[in-house]
Every structure is written in structure tokens, then in C-alpha cells.
Amino acid sequence: MAIFKKSPRPRMPHETSWLRRLVITFSVLLGAAAILAGFWFLSQLGPKSVDYISISEQAVIPDEVKALQQESVQLEAQLEEILSMRDANEQDVALLKQALDLQEEYLSKISRADSDATRRRDELNKRYQDLAAEGMRQRSMLLETEAEKLARNQEYEAAREKYLAALEAQNEINENFPLSSSYNIGRSSRLDRQAQFLVAEPLYRSSVEMEAEADELILKEDWDTAELRLKEAISIQDQLNREYRGTNQASVSRLEELRVKLVGIRSGQSYVEVQRLSDLADQSQAKVENLQAASLYQEAARQQRILNDKYPDSPYASSERVAEYQRKSQTAQSFELGLEIERNDDRLTRLLSERRTFEAVEVIAALRRDIQQMEEVFPRSSLNDEELQVKIRYLNLVQNDLGFIQDRIYSALLPIPEVDGWKMLRTEVPQALYSLIMGINPSRNSGDLNPVDSVSWTEAKSFCDRLAWIMGKPVRLPSENEFRLALGRLRYVVLEDHVWSAANTRGLAEPVATKEPFASGFHDLLGNVSEWLESMDRFEDEDARHIGGHAQDRLEAIFTVPVRDAPRAERNRMTGFRVVIAVD
Numbered sequence: 001m002a003i004f005k006k007s008p009r010p011r012m013p014h015e016t017s018w019l020r021r022l023v024i025t026f027s028v029l030l031g032a033a034a035i036l037a038g039f040w041f042l043s044q045l046g047p048k049s050v051d052y053i054s055i056s057e058q059a060v061i062p063d064e065v066k067a068l069q070q071e072s073v074q075l076e077a078q079l080e081e082i083l084s085m086r087d088a089n090e091q092d093v094a095l096l097k098q099a100l101d102l103q104e105e106y107l108s109k110i111s112r113a114d115s116d117a118t119r120r121r122d123e124l125n126k127r128y129q130d131l132a133a134e135g136m137r138q139r140s141m142l143l144e145t146e147a148e149k150l151a152r153n154q155e156y157e158a159a160r161e162k163y164l165a166a167l168e169a170q171n172e173i174n175e176n177f178p179l180s181s182s183y184n185i186g187r188s189s190r191l192d193r194q195a196q197f198l199v200a201e202p203l204y205r206s207s208v209e210m211e212a213e214a215d216e217l218i219l220k221e222d223w224d225t226a227e228l229r230l231k232e233a234i235s236i237q238d239q240l241n242r243e244y245r246g247t248n249q250a251s252v253s254r255l256e257e258l259r260v261k262l263v264g265i266r267s268g269q270s271y272v273e274v275q276r277l278s279d280l281a282d283q284s285q286a287k288v289e290n291l292q293a294a295s296l297y298q299e300a301a302r303q304q305r306i307l308n309d310k311y312p313d314s315p316y317a318s319s320e321r322v323a324e325y326q327r328k329s330q331t332a333q334s335f336e337l338g339l340e341i342e343r344n345d346d347r348l349t350r351l352l353s354e355r356r357t358f359e360a361v362e363v364i365a366a367l368r369r370d371i372q373q374m375e376e377v378f379p380r381s382s383l384n385d386e387e388l389q390v391k392i393r394y395l396n397l398v399q400n401d402l403g404f405i406q407d408r409i410y411s412a413l414l415p416i417p418e419v420d421g422w423k424m425l426r427t428e429v430p431q432a433l434y435s436l437i438m439g440i441n442p443s444r445n446s447g448d449l450n451p452v453d454s455v456s457w458t459e460a461k462s463f464c465d466r467l468a469w470i471m472g473k474p475v476r477l478p479s480e481n482e483f484r485l486a487l488g489r490l491r492y493v494v495l496e497d498h499v500w501s502a503a504n505t506r507g508l509a510e511p512v513a514t515k516e517p518f519a520s521g522f523h524d525l526l527g528n529v530s531e532w533l534e535s536m537d538r539f540e541d542e543d544a545r546h547i548g549g550h551a552q553d554r555l556e557a558i559f560t561v562p563v564r565d566a567p568r569a570e571r572n573r574m575t576g577f578r579v580v581i582a583v584d
Helices: 013-045 052-058 063-083 090-109 115-152 156-176 185-219 223-243 252-286 290-310 319-333 335-353 357-377 386-397 399-411 431-438 457-471 480-487 555-559
Strands: 413-415 422-425 530-532 544-547 563-566 580-582
Touching: 063 090, 063 115, 090 115, 115 156, 115 185, 156 185, 185 223, 185 252, 223 252, 252 290, 252 319, 290 319, 319 335, 335 357, 335 386, 335 457, 357 386, 357 399, 386 399, 386 457, 399 413, 399 431, 399 457, 422 480, 431 457, 480 544
Parallel strands: none
Antiparallel strands: 413 422, 422 580, 530 544, 544 563
16 A cells, blocks of 8 residues: 655745744844943953042051151241241251152152142252252352453453352252252353353453554564564464354454465565555656656566465455556556647647648548557557547548538537527538438438437437537537527517428428528427437436427427427437537
């Protein structure tokens, strides 16, 4: 008979879910219990609560130990009573030390910490050190006062002993009583410096005295003795620098100055010889013995070069002095040639002023030759005149036009009303004349007969200088007074007949002398271009002035005869000039 087993009943889904939830819940509870157990275990390892009552009962201080602190307190109270009646003495300090020692013994015998007892111990220690150090401090201060008085009386050795005693007392305070108010490292350093100063000061004074004595011996030209004194001064200063570096008497710069002075003494004899030669040369030149003077100056230059080479650090070494003696030598040698150049220059000026231009050309050639010789043979001579060189080179350049230029200028001059000795150009300087004199034309409104424009005050003055060379007479810009005298009164003047202005131009200057002249005969004093003035009443770094208005001004403004300021280097297309020339 077949046996049939009953197959197990499959679990229902709701049964499986319930079992899983039960397992999870159990696991969570078990984990929480483990965490709580861990916290409990850790808490057992941390600090425990203290039962201060039980501790106090266990740490009872014996009466004999308590008696130590009580005795310390009584001693302090006893000291307070004493100090209320008098100043402290050594016995009082000993009393306070006994109170401190008892407090220390008390703290050493108790088995637990006592912050109040410790604080009292520290206060007693501070008070003890203050009291114990006070006497030393007063003694140190008294010694310092005595030392200062002795130092003022220049009793340096006695003063130094007092300072050292004061320093010793202060050092004892600093070493033994560091908590006291008298502790002062800075004061120790200062007292030490003062003591060193008093050793260094006599040495320094001795060095200075020896230097002064050496200076006097130098004046007497006692070179050997002066050198010995200066060596002693140097030796002392060197000692000061090595052994007393922190004092005021130590000085590297003074030592170097003394060494330079020593070199000066050694070179002094050579310098005296140089000076002797120079003085002899000056005397010869004063007697117009020029060749003798030149020879002496040349020898002085040679001796000075030897001194420079042998003693380069000497205060008497000087390359400038060599150059000066050479200059004087060449000046003396070229004296006659210089006189010839000067005479010919005066003659040239006279010939040109007399309009003898043909003879002037011959003198120009002679001057060129002599000036060239002066430059080549005597380049260091003070008789080389750079301005004269420029003048002769210029006159040589325009020598063929000298007569033409003079004729043109003289024909264009008119007298200035109420002014003697000067005449003024009747027109503004035209571009053709400016180009002829200066070799360039800076004008932007170009035209030979147009007034020169875009010319600075400085350039106008250069024109005057060159024209003065050609004329052999002074030439300059007009003053404001000369300009106004030439202009005259304007009350009944119809300006349109005399003036180029904004009313009758396109804003550009017109050719000179194309309008009617003013009553004095001068053209274009107003309008056309404004004209530079001499500005003699102003400093060289101040602006210059120009006058008269220009072609871009309205007639109403020109009628006021405007005077404007401008930098001396300014170039303006509406600014030109005219000149005045001495005629006497």
C-alpha cells in the first residue's frame, strides 16, 4: 500500500512579513541596548563626583602647621605697626623675611593646594624684595648724583668710581630682587655707558688738543712736529673706536678726517711750493711780464700734478687747480694776441657804425685769423671769447651784404618823438629782412613783404643782436613808452585808414606799409601783428609783453592799444616785432 506523505502547507505572504518585522524589531532593541551599555561604560571612565565633605574630613591640617601661618600673619601685622611710626630698617626687612619663610614652610607642609595661602606668599615675597632693594636703590641714586657733580668739575676718575659703585648696587638689585620696583636693566646700561664715557672723554680731549696743536704747527710750516702730534691724535682716536664703541667719543668719520689731514701734512710742503710759484706768477703778471708769468704758472701746474699723483687723498690734491694754472699760463702767453683781437674788435665796431663796410671786411678777415690762432694755440686761455667768435663767424658769412643791409635799415628808420639818440623802424620787420639777417623764415603767413610772424621774444632779441653786429650800434626792441610816443594821440584818428583788423582782413596779416602811416610816419603800429616789447622792467623768468593788437582783433579792442603777456619762447602767427637803433 502506497504511503502518501502530506506536503507542507506553503506560507502565506502575510505570515512571512510578520516574522520579518519581529526579527527587525528585536535587532533594533538589541542595538539600542548595546549603545546604552557603551555610554554607561564610558561614563565610568570619566571624572567622578567629589565628595568635598569626606575629603575635608580626611585632609585635616595639624594645629602645629596652622600655627606657622598664624605666626607669619602676626609678624606681618607687627611690621605694619612699626612702619606706621618710622621708616623701615634692616631689622624690619629681616622681620618680613621671617614672615615670608614661615608662609613658605606652611605651604610646604600642607597636603592640598591653598590658593589664598599661595597668593599671600607671593605678595609677601614682592613686598620683601621691594623693602630689601629700597636701601640699595637709594644708595645707587646718591652715588650717581655724586658722580654727576664730579663729572661737571672734570674730576673724571673719581666720577667714574662713583658711577661704577652705583652700577654695582643696581646690578645687585637686578640679580637678587627681580620682583622689586627697583629692578631696572636700562639704568644699569646707562650707568655703564656713563662710566665708559668718563674714561673716553679725557682721551678724546687729548686727541682734540693734539689735533689743534698740529694745526698750529702746520701754519708755522713745522711739518715734522705737526706730523708727530697728528699721529698721536690718530692713535688715541683709533683706541676710542676699538675700546669704547658705544660712547659719543668713538667716531669713524673723525678718524678718517685725521688720516686725510696727516696725508695733507705730508703733502703740505709740496703745496707750499705750488703756492709760492703761483704767487710769483701773479706778481709777474701784475708787472705785465707775461712770458715770465706763463712759465711760472706752467711750473705750478707741473708741481700740482706731482702732488696729485703722490698724495691722491690729500686735501691739497686738485685736478681743478692744475687746469686753473694751465688756463692762467695760456692766458699770459696769449695776452698780446688777446689785446690785438680786442683792438680789432673795437675798430670793426667803429667802422661799421661809420658805414665803412669795405674797410670792415678787411678787419673781419684779420679777426678770423687771430681768433683761429687763439683757439688752436691757446685753447685754455680765458681770452677766448665765445660770443666774439660767433659774431665774427656771422659777419664773415654776411660780409658781402653789409653795405646793402645797412642802407636798407637806415632808409627805414624814423626818429621817435621826444626821444633823443634812438630811431625806430618805420614798419614791422618784414619777412625778407628777417630772412636776410637770420637765414630762416619761421612765418606761417609767408610773403616777403608780410611782417615776420611766429617769432618768439627770444628770437626777436637774437635778431637785434645780429643786426647790432652789422650796424656797429646798439639795437633792441622798443619800450612801451617809445611805442606809445611813436603812436601819438588817437582821439581824431580814423583807425580804418591806418589799421588792419578783423573788420577788413580775413584774419591774416597784410604786407607792411599798405595802410596810411600815423602822424609820426610809422606804419602798422596798431593791428596787422602785435609787436614784442623790450620788457626791461621784468625778470628773465617772467613773461614778456607785446603791444598794439593784430588782424584778428576788433577795432574797438585795437583802439585801447592792448598790451598782452606771453612766455618769451611763445611763437604766435599774430605776433611780430620792430626794432629801435641807437644813432649817436
